[in-house]
Amino acid sequence: MPLPRTRGTALRQRLAELRGPSVAPKALDARALAALAANPGCERRAILDGAGVNKATLASALGSPSAFGQSQFALARGNTFEARVKADGGAELLRLVHEKLDPGAAAPTEAEVPDLTATGPEGRTARTALALRDATTGSGAWTLLDHPMLALDVAGSPAFLEPDAVVVHPDGSWTVVEIKSFPMLDGSADPAKVGAAARQAAVYVLALEEVAARLTPAPTVRHRVLLVCPKDFSNLPAASAVDVRKQRAVTRRQLTRLTRIEDIADTLPEGTCFSPDLPLAELTTAVESVPAEYAPECLSACELAFHCRDRSRAQGAVTSLGRSVRAELGALTTVDAVLAAAHGRSGDPEDPTVAALRRAAALRAEALNTPSVPLPSPEGAVCR
Structure with missing residues (x-):
């Protein structure tokens, strides 16, 4: 259903402000739309594509140029x-x-x-x-x-x-x-x-x-x-x-799962702008104000993938290892939390994810002949 005229006009004006007053919009084509649908939880891509931001130009301005695209x-x-x-x-x-x-x-x-x-x-x-x-x-x-x-x-x-x-x-x-x-x-x-x-x-x-x-x-x-x-x-x-x-x-x-663009825009700080002409610090702050859902699959589908990967690695997010790994780790969302659980420094030993991590760590230590936590048996008993 199309937006009411006044509401639609206000949204277009808001998106133009996000893009930058002197920046022409980049059309959202089917290739980009298919990639967006493959990662519907990424609010960053949704708002940038919705505003018509050229993500390749933006990535270069952020210092993480992308090789994505056809020659x-x-x-x-x-x-x-x-x-x-x-x-x-x-x-x-x-x-x-x-x-x-x-x-x-x-x-x-x-x-x-x-x-x-x-x-x-x-x-x-x-x-x-x-x-x-x-x-x-x-x-x-x-x-x-x-x-x-x-x-x-x-x-x-x-x-x-x-x-x-x-x-x-x-x-x-x-x-x-x-x-x-x-x-x-x-x-x-x-x-x-x-x-x-x-x-x-x-x-x-x-x-x-x-x-x-x-x-x-x-x-x-x-x-x-x-x-x-x-x-x-x-x-x-x-x-x-x-x-x-x-x-x-x-x-x-x-x-259908995509968050409506105006809802994302309403959560952004006043004055947020993604114009590549902005100073690097200001532009980085603007981009980081929108949550991203990075996964390795983004490298073949999004121009901002290198920037988001660097941020994901800096935060120690397990999503940088892949969606399948993230799904296996449950509530453990950072690499530090995973390592702490694996080596017995945190986590409930009754949690199946924690138990599996500890058993994997013990098996690795045994194979490498290095000190580690005791090796739990499948039944929960401790093997020494």
Whole structure:
């Protein structure tokens, strides 16, 4: 549900103040949104993304520059491959959609390619919605939407998303198309990269479902998306159908858990600003005023990961060792607390976590032939 006008205007003004009066907002894309949904407890990322802060620039200003992101070579190669896939009115792309997802439909000998040009993201979003409606209720031909603009509400703030393409089938159903530059070797691609592409496509599916819900009758948004990659080591396109139902459900659940951006903003000290032009001490104080939930997985998904990792290590937080380790340690949230419990300086010996730590420490000491606490038996007796 959109925010009331006065409330929404006040929030936009507040976010502009957080970003800095002379700093242009950075759009929240599907890649960033998928990463945000993967770590919904990180209020720092939520407010920075919601305010449109360029986290790469911010990380450099904090003295922890990030190597996160694609190289210019990879971007150029991806743009060249995408242009080839969409050449001739998207004939090859539509052929792949027909072959992989809808072989029972009429072959796409020709297709509609509506003009989606409009002013600003809001205008492009409205133009995309009209094109989708017209294609769904039209003549039943194939329709290709090249770089449509979709909107998705994220914690009370709209995020504008631009998939590579959306195809409207003759039966009126909609399919998301993701075009990537990593190769598909012998019909399969790197599972990690395919998983990242699936999570990104799931965000587009969610945004399309919101558009479909406003139409009567609501068209079907297909949960099998088309992933198009270069075939082997050539520049020829190959495609695979990817089911994103699991990724869609996880992303929907995680986005629902996100704290509303205005709630986070209300907790910040008056005058907080994340402008990279601020003095280092002031900027660091502003960033540290927002709680973060660092985990090693952030290194591949967030530009601020190096800064947050340094802070996490300085505080001795066990989250720096990974979410699985953090989950195993229960109430023990720092490395010092874990070591104290393991060596018998603190902790309830009846606590299963403390008992397991002490047994692990004793086994290690026994293996290394170093003094340690007595080794507890599984039944709780002490072995000497």
